[in-house]
Amino acid sequence: MSSERGETVAPDWPHPSLGNDLTPRVAAALAAAIDVPDFGTDVDATLAWAVATGADVATAPLAEAWQLLASTAFVDVGAARIIEPHLDALRILAEAQRDGVAADLSSLGADESSMWGVFAAEGSGMRLTARTSPGGWTISGTKPWCSLATSLTHALVTAWIDDDTRGLFAISLRGPDVVCHEGPWHARGLSQVVSAPIDLDGTRAVPVGGPGWYLSRRGFAEGGVSVAAAWWGAACALLVPLRHAARTERADQIALLHLGEVDAAMWSARASLMAAAEEFSHDGGDTLVASRVRTIVAHAAEQALRSSDHALGPAPLVGDAAHARRVADLGLYLRQHHGERDTARIGRDLVRGPASW
Template identity: 60%
Template sequence: MPAHRDPRNTPLLAELPLTDSVAGALGAADGIDGFGTDVAATLGWAVAVGAARAADRPVVEDWSLLASVASLDVAAARILEPHLDALDILDQARRLDVDVDLESIGVHPGSSWGVFAAEGPGTRLEAHRAATGWRLSGTKPWCSLAHELTHALVTAWVGDERRLFAVALRTPQVDPHAGPWHARGLTQVMSAPVEFTDATAVPVGEAGWYLRRPGFAHGGIGVAACWWGGALPLRDALLEAARRTGADQLSRVHLARVDTALWNARLTLKAAAATIDADPDPALLAGRVRAIVSDAVETALTEVAHALGPLPLVADERHARRVADLQIYIRQHHGERDLARLGGSVSEGRGEW
């Protein structure tokens, strides 16, 4: 596999130069030993990246940044994406004049953020209003990096609706589990349950706002941009193999399948960036984009395995880690379940061409 790809040569929109903000973030990443593997150093970089972003940036800038970072290191993008998503959610609330008292939970310029919105069988996080404010009690599953972060945005049940809350994680009332996390990919980005025991929480928006807001679709596509960027070096590996002396026609077939799949995903991301703010159904758009990108990444993982065989999986640490990281990360797309929801929307008459 190529020793190192420079993501500045392949931004999301190749006909546009990278902005100073994105180029600066990538340049800073070059100076970090253990970028993506050293969680503390990568989180510190992510906080600095979040603080440096312009308030009026186009959405394609964020997606270009995420894709470019993932092409360097998938785990680094997995660390960066939720931090930026949390900052974006808080910005959306501020633009709607929603009062979010972050000082009361110790938020400061160096705070690192996660977004914990998953649900799981047998677990439930409840929110209730006490005399001194909102409190959270119960278990939240799939909380990535809860041991490492200072704060998180967390969805909790208020009756039959979910509401978003900001919480401080480094308090006695918040107890992140130490596992289970037996993953062979994203090993350093542990996602495990967190127990909340009457933990102080600050509401962010009304009940249901988190899922209804247009920005929810932006975040979902941002994750897809990470998947896409993370797969680009797999194409590079196939390109290198197809150029070797003695390479056969099959090497070119594998390359062509991945090239066309990732090119199609790129065009999909590009089209979404151009239309999402005016789209009448951004959630449906996000579902379509994620389905197309996830299929492209699955194609890349399959083709590179067939083309290159086991050698790079056992002899090339960066390639093996990238493949394992992508195989875990892409499972944020729930395959046929997500397609069933998408098909249900289409069958109801939404999203006519």
């Protein structure tokens, strides 16, 4: 890895593990990342790595996919943010094939070299509407929060078929009827991973699954936890400078306290991820479990950010480029968790039905 990354992620610190040694596929992916120039900050180079990596992991066991995301985020948060939606799209398409609802994407020019995003967010005053005709499906409207749209070739998007039902569609992002905005994006963290609206005007679309399949499919909850696996891997890297600080002659009980608190938080989050991977592999997705894991991991990552600030002070935030970027990147990435609102959703689910323990 570059020297900038090496300042934060020391060679004597192992990659975070979700219970097993790195599989050959994950190990190969991380080895290939070494040769990627500006890994994580050069979007095109990192996307090329993601395409080469994602095809092998798209049908791998869930725990292996999460291990890849966690290990990638441990090295570079931006790289994890780049590969996560591409891998999510490939796993959704693989699930559609297993469910017997696979789509023929050849008409969109999609192939093994395609770079995918998943655009499922909704926003006030922004809406995609899908219409069918004898010539096939088309989509019009505006979709918010479309990460890396200007760099991708294809995307899976949710669009409203009627007032109550959304469907999932594959589209090409390279046609004249697609406008990918370049902002506004004033982020200091993940500045290279621009998330901005796209405008569609009668864009040709291929349905993936039937109406409502995307939200009701077995693997829906997995995607939300995949993001949490990346948060966890990124936060684990903060243990490295905390351990270094606790080893110095000037270290006191407070330095040991911060290291211990973050270690305990990371261990707890790891346990929740491992439990979810095991449950999902046997029983399928459970949105309540996914919400619990996301909340546990988000709280643990926020604990790591807070403890590293308190333990290390301002010096690495202004003098260590890798550390400063990691803190900023992880802080923004965590905002995909909606804080107290997401935690309140757990309570709402528990009020509506029994706890699935």
